[in-house]
C-alpha cells in the first residue's frame with residue numbers, strides 16, 4: 001500500500017517535471033529561434049564591417065561567413081512541427097501559418113539563404129569591397145523569408 005502510494009507520488013512528481021519545460025516554452029520553437037540568433041550574431045559582424053563600424057579583418061569576416069554557411073545547412077525539419085505557428089501559439093512564436101500552408105515554398109527561401117551564404121563565404125575573406133558586394137544578397141535572403149513567413153514584432 002505504502003509502496004503503491006509512493007509510486008503514485010513519484011509518478012506525479014515525474015510527470016510534473018517532464019511537463020514543466022514544455023509549458024515554459026516549446027523546445028522546437030526555442031531551437032529554431034536560437035538558430036536565428038546564431039545567424040544574427042554572425043551577420044552582425046559582416047554588417048558591421050560593411051558599414052565601417054568594425055574595422056575590416058579578413059580572418060574574422062571569413063569565420064563569420066563560414067559559420068553562416070554551415071548554419072544555413074542545418075537540417076531544421078524537426079524544429080518546425082505542425083501546430084507551432086503564430087496563430088496556435090500567439091506570443092511564443094512569430095512563425096506565420098503560411099510556412100505550413102504554402103509548404104514547400106519556405107524551402108525555396110531556405111535554399112536561397114544557402115546560396116547567399118556560399119557567395120558571402122567566397123567573398124568575405126578577399127577584401128572589404130567583395131564583402132560589401134555580397135552583403136545585399138545575404139541580407140536579402142534573410143529578409144525575403146521574414147517578409148513572407150515571419151509576423152511583425
Ligand code: HEC
Pocket residue numbers: 029032033034036037039040043068092093094095096106107109110113138141142143145146149150
Ligand atoms: C527560410 C526562412 C527564414 C530565413 C532564410 C531566415 N529566417 Fe530568421 N526567422 C524566420 C522565422 C519564420 C522566424 C520566426 C521564428 C519563431 O518565432 O518561431 C525568424 C526569426 C528570426 C529572428 C528572431 C529570433 C528570436 O529569438 O525570436 C532573428 C534574429 C532572425 N530570424 C534572423 C535571421 C537572419 C540574420 C537571417 C539570415 C542570415 C534569417 N533570419 C534567415 C524565417 C527565416
